[in-house]
Amino acid sequence: xxxMLILLVCGSILVSGVLAVMLNNLMAAMxxxxxxxxxxxxxxxxxxxxxxxxAEAAIGSGLATLIFLYAIRKTGxxxxxx
Amino acid sequence: xxxxxxxxxxxxxxxxxxxLVTGYSERQALSAxxxxxxxxxxxxxxxxNVVTGILISFxxxxxxxxxxxxxxxxxxxxxxxxxxxxxxxxxxPAIGGKGQGPSExxxxxxxxxxxxxxxxxxxxxxxxxxxxxxxxxxxxxxxSGVMLMMLAYPTGPLHHGFLTxxxxxxxxxxxxxxxxxxxxxGGFLDSHILPRGEFGTLFSAGAIPLISMLLGIKVGAELSVxxxxxxx
Numbered sequence: 001x002x003x004m005l006i007l008l009v010c011g012s013i014l015v016s017g018v019l020a021v022m023l024n025n026l027m028a029a030m031x032x033x034x035x036x037x038x039x040x041x042x043x044x045x046x047x048x049x050x051x052x053x054x055a056e057a058a059i060g061s062g063l064a065t066l067i068f069l070y071a072i073r074k075t076g077x078x079x080x081x082x
Numbered sequence: 083x084x085x086x087x088x089x090x091x092x093x094x095x096x097x098x099x100x101x102l103v104t105g106y107s108e109r110q111a112l113s114a115x116x117x118x119x120x121x122x123x124x125x126x127x128x129x130x131n132v133v134t135g136i137l138i139s140f141x142x143x144x145x146x147x148x149x150x151x152x153x154x155x156x157x158x159x160x161x162x163x164x165x166x167x168x169x170x171x172x173x174x175p176a177i178g179g180k181g182q183g184p185s186e187x188x189x190x191x192x193x194x195x196x197x198x199x200x201x202x203x204x205x206x207x208x209x210x211x212x213x214x215x216x217x218x219x220x221x222x223x224x225x226s227g228v229m230l231m232m233l234a235y236p237t238g239p240l241h242h243g244f245l246t247x248x249x250x251x252x253x254x255x256x257x258x259x260x261x262x263x264x265x266x267x268g269g270f271l272d273s274h275i276l277p278r279g280e281f282g283t284l285f286s287a288g289a290i291p292l293i294s295m296l297l298g299i300k301v302g303a304e305l306s307v308x309x310x311x312x313x314x
């Protein structure tokens with residue numbers, strides 16, 4: 001059961017990571033990258049490392065995503081990336 | 083040509099990771115180092131959470147290095163993104179609002195959630211030696227609360243100089259406690275300068291809660307400074 005859950009979460013990391021690379025809309029890509037980070041935090045919790053999970057959830061999916069969003073807006077890359 | 087090269091690099095990584103995966107077998111017994119940590123941290127340091135005990139005491143110097151790296155990042159972001167002295171900081175609206183301030187949802191949500199986030203961050207920092215978490219994690223949680231505050235109140239009461247001074251003072255006290263450990267106890271950042279106390283209570287584990295608190299303040303202020311730089 002736990003193995004299945006871990007596999008599911010790891011698969012989600014992969015999917016959202018690939019989406020972050022493939023998506024043309026920069027905002028959507030950035031949210032997808034944050035999602036990958038969030039799934040990574042979930043996998044740390046499942047693997048019994050709550051200390052690491054807390055840092056990953058706060059920094060990886062919270063602060064890093066926001067900094068990227070600010071940067072995207074500042075450079076005017078809000079639209080689609082051709 | 084370029085494609086072939088990229089394909090080769092990816093294939094190389096694949097071979098390396100395949101070797102790691104196939105050669106992996108779960109360890110049945112703890113290694114000698116892990117056994118030492120697991121028996122020694124609760125007895126010697128009095129910390130119920132072994133991870134924080136290792137991070138703040140045994141590997142305290144590494145943690146100081148991490149904080150130093152973070153400080154360097156904050157300083158270089160400041161150098162790169164510093165606004166000109168005469169420049170008026172342009173108050174960009176929060177993400178989501180086009181042209182005007184933050185949306186109603188963000189502002190009202192922040193009022194409900196913000197106190198909880200700060201409370202949780204403080205809890206994580208203060209109970210680092212008892213349960214999961216510690217200075218670094220709690221500081222990151224507090225910083226994400228500050229981030230929400232910046233989003234909800236773009237012209238809010240957050241002062242840049244205050245953050246910088248808080249961060250600097252926390253760093254100075256952190257290193258001072260380290261030097262105090264060298265004078266009073268076994269070495270740099272030794273947590274034995276304060277009594278060990280009763281195992282499992284809030285005020286126990288020597289100087290670990292104190293160091294954790296300073297670390298939390300420093301990390302929280304530093305990350306907030308970085309976000310604040312990006313904001314304007």
